[in-house]
Amino acid sequence: MTTLNILLVGGTGSIGRHVGRVAQAAGYSIRILSRHDGENVVVGDLADASTLTGAVRDVVIFTHGTHGGETGFRDVDYGGVRSVLEAIGDRPVRIALMTAIGVTYREGSNSRATVSHDWKRRSERLVRASGHPYTIVRPAWFDYNDDDQHELHFLQGDTRHAGSPADGAIARSQIAEVLVASLTSDAAKSKTFELNAEHGPAQSDLDPLFGELAADVELDGAKDAENMPVSAEPADVVADLERIRALRAE
Template sequence: MTRPTRVLFIGSTGSIGHLAVCEAVERGYHARALVRDAGRACFDPRVEVVQGDLTSVESLRGALAGIDSVVFTMGAHDGPSMIEKVDYGAVRNTLIALEGRRVRIALMTAIGVTCMDSRYNLASQAHDWKRRSERLVRASGNEYTIVRPGWFDYNDPDQQRLVFLQGDTHRYADPRDGVVSRRQIAQVLVASLGCESANRKTLELVSRHGPAQDSLNPLFAALEADPSGSLDGAHDEENFPLSIQPKRVIEDLRTVTSFASADDRSE
């Protein structure tokens, strides 16, 4: 693995995205923030701000120029159509814009994303579209880490010890599933970029009572890698078959997989 140096942040103006940009700058990365309106962006002067549209493949081509890693923290809350357009669409459009060029990816989704029959998911389809975005990343042939955080900032002040879980067994759809601070979510996303043992791993991120660890590398190393050739994470429930996916999603998977195969043949 080659440690990336130039990171594009998609979702950079959100509550976690902004923290992730700051974390990257402090770790010495060249951080590029994709924003809808550059005139309203407020970042450290060391951050490169680019105006663009995550719903446009052409716009993302420009934003990705010279980039060797991407952090996704975007999220919509305006119903199934907008969630598809943002949570899934940003990943789809980025991978299509890359056309097989390899980058390191850190994708934030959500704890409980494999819980398909919750009242929340049935109404919003949010977990469906986030899970489909995970599958695109796994199919793309890129190095990646997928982080499924617990409920944001519900942790107590002394609840800073991070725990990485797998299997996504949380089914309450409330803070009983696990909690973690926004700041620590940002830290984990950015830390994964330069960590070889974080590659091809999917994790649920929660915090427990106790102090924060000095290093996250042992936590990444203890995780099981996602099964080779699988579209799902290690130990995920098999409850989302391809046979029930929309035709446009199947086509996107074929496109992304074809890019990965073509790139492998050229190496």
């Protein structure tokens, strides 16, 4: 059995708690990043990369997020990923990042008001730029699935833009299972996909699903709309990408 030492960012959230359970059931060692000491906790501040240097060993899973308006999305959803990547440097670390279905859709009312999707998408780009092996999961609406709706479907292109459960549904527990399964799957490397469930039983082996996906190219997910060119990004965001890219060459 593969032994993994996992740092969980967002471990006290509704998805993170499931990730902890699934990872421990698989025999992995898991620590939760927190600003406060406690059991199975590593103390650190997402806003300060210098406090995270020793936090990551083999793997980091990101399930963190905020509802704090644009400042929160910039500083937490995006800034937290940036800080952890800076702390990792060029050490070999596997990454699983959770964002959201519809993350490339920029015309939704909530996205326009908070720019939430843009900041989440920028966090994805940082992970791709890092050069670390990764999987990016964009889950559909949490726990809106029916009792018999557990058959996993991995989609690409991020084409569902209703902004409601019409875009798809997925159990929180299954999101956790997919994130943890991706860590030891070669077929999941460099893949970005939307995750939802349809009527039917859950699959026990996810490798065939990972294997059917197209790998990402450069900074965006496979088949993503080309509607946020890097050349039009804020200067500090471009600088972050360049700095994260440079870390893998040091």
